[in-house]
Amino acid sequence: MADDENKEAPPAPEEPAISLEPSKTAFVFIEFQNEFTSEGGKLFPAVEPSLKRFGTMENAAKVLAKAREAKCTVIHCPIEFEKGHNEISDRPYGILKGVKDGEAFTAGTWNAKICESMKPTENEIVVKGKSGLCGFASTNLDFLLRQRKIENVVLSGFLANCCVESTMRSAYELGYNVYTLKDCCGATDADGQEACFKYNFGMFSFPTTSDVIMKSIAA
Amino acid sequence: MADDENKEAPPAPEEPAISLEPSKTAFVFIEFQNEFTSEGGKLFPAVEPSLKRFGTMENAAKVLAKAREAKCTVIHCPIEFEKGHNEISDRPYGILKGVKDGEAFTAGTWNAKICESMKPTENEIVVKGKSGLCGFASTNLDFLLRQRKIENVVLSGFLANCCVESTMRSAYELGYNVYTLKDCCGATDADGQEACFKYNFGMFSFPTTSDVIMKSIAA
Amino acid sequence: MADDENKEAPPAPEEPAISLEPSKTAFVFIEFQNEFTSEGGKLFPAVEPSLKRFGTMENAAKVLAKAREAKCTVIHCPIEFEKGHNEISDRPYGILKGVKDGEAFTAGTWNAKICESMKPTENEIVVKGKSGLCGFASTNLDFLLRQRKIENVVLSGFLANCCVESTMRSAYELGYNVYTLKDCCGATDADGQEACFKYNFGMFSFPTTSDVIMKSIAA
């Protein structure tokens, strides 16, 4: 995506010289689960074009490696539902209806597993309770970040304009310095992904890229 | 906006035959304040083209009149800051930086007042505490809705892709039946407004219009 | 506990003729885990006197059986931490310091398991994400209740004046009709348990007993 596209966005923040102190920085990887990321996942065909356009999986893996090396906090944020999807209403609408009807992200299945390239190590924290879209609303994510005195939150994952965007909006409101990685996200519509970055992400975060963020981690 | 545009959106919900029981329905009018709506408001020039394209102010006034007539709960949700904008960080970024730098929505000024055409009556509830973007995050809105056992929340106002969208996302997550009125919103970029309705609103609400919603209030 | 003790409490609500519609009622069983409930649990010695004084385990089992029989929603709300308790700050204080220092409720151990007499069936919902004290603050509990349109929440478990009380306070604020079962709770100090029921529980719930609640489920 050309950088000047973002310059047209109404409330775009000035690009700061980012410098992230590892002890105060958490990388939150949202829903890098086979259902989205891998051949055979139910939603893989829908997001595949965006993964290809942005190089999402390669970029995300590099960012994860760098975050580990720099000893930033690494947090994995999967979504899952017990068989039957009883966590969701009997008469759902919107995106949760799709999730329930499609029996997506069923706990204990290969589909709900975090994919091989983004697999958590033993000490990394896996967020629990994500039954909704926002990474904070039904989970212990804020609790975890507060206990570690995290100030910077770097977001990537799926779907750019659904869970990543909801998580970004809440993180901003909660007072974190939020960074969003344009080339480490996926969506069911690559144009929609660009649109949400163009129109929305600058209001609630510093939209940036994997290259920039990796250079920004303080030595 | 042509209806078939919405049909292209990935997780669009089936259009239900909407029927809203007044005692369980709240119309939440977000930031219909002079700063946005009226000649002389600091943000009026930026949103004026979208107001014209969608007929926002006329449509919203009609919806408000109908909601009152049908005895639905009417809730006004303004944003405001004390002189000095001390509620916001000394080093803000994103949309709150624009609000603070521009000294927008200062409490006690004409700019922060709800505009004449949408003025609350004495018994209508005015949400308090909105210092952020989401209508729920820093306010008593959820408290008010729960105390009244509201199930349906109808959203309109400003900005479509900022406060309205954040409020919609949270309302969905909180289990309400959310309705968003495409022709009763404004934004600083009318194309952005259409994009967010196209790509995002169907995941978290039933996007609809003033005409449809007025017919949907149960007699 | 004599009933008239409660009548002295300042803001005691009038005892209503309770009638609970099963489809709108959830029984939330908080931390009936071996760590508290069973010989060998680290906190069992501390709570044992209160279990004996109130008959907690027998009463809770009866309530669970009745809730199942009446097809109320049954929700289990355990707390757990991964080995190392990395969810908690490196410099904790208060109750979480005790939990971390004592390595209590470690995920995957017998100690963290829900005890035999209160064991969830396959379809019952187990809340996820509870890393803090309030049953709502870091979990999907509110999400689950809202998706099911639950109006009545019946609370029991551990510790009466810690997690049960925090959960009660939040549930009240969230607009639920909250019922607390005096004889189905445990605490590290049975006098403290009586004091919190006497002084606090009537402000945020209808304090009642297992016998009364079982009779109150609508036929």
Add this chain to the structure above:
Amino acid sequence: MADDENKEAPPAPEEPAISLEPSKTAFVFIEFQNEFTSEGGKLFPAVEPSLKRFGTMENAAKVLAKAREAKCTVIHCPIEFEKGHNEISDRPYGILKGVKDGEAFTAGTWNAKICESMKPTENEIVVKGKSGLCGFASTNLDFLLRQRKIENVVLSGFLANCCVESTMRSAYELGYNVYTLKDCCGATDADGQEACFKYNFGMFSFPTTSDVIMKSIAA
């Protein structure tokens, strides 16, 4: 209150050598409103004995003066309701029933005003939206604290075992270092006030006194 009373409380934290950095410290004064604090207030007769026993009003005024002098953040947290108390359900129970039936804390009246001795200065922040008991649940308090990067929260006010305690429980869960001032609170039952400090406050805060906290503000 004798210090050794607190030592009996089960999860009492070790008394730290408190040192509060003013730029990271907020004093939150809860409901020092005429309704509670002043001759003529509806709830004054009920809390008067506790004010006398602890010297609440004198101590709180001294703490406020010291917090101002040291340039800590000072936040006032009143509760209020519009005439008619429409914010509260038509069929309330618990403490909110008492508030509504008694028409307490009506906005715009002398009763709801913060009392003379604790009156906010022009630059001090007054929390908005408090319709419930917890100082966080329906307000912009957390937003304000996060925007200022506050780490230490010092609580005092009314009622010790109602709003102060709920606010303390939430503040702890939100990761703040919480300090509660035993001799700057009031309650409708002075014994209940001592009981909640004894049994509950050590789990969620460092219970301390006005004298200690004033000495703890870093020079």
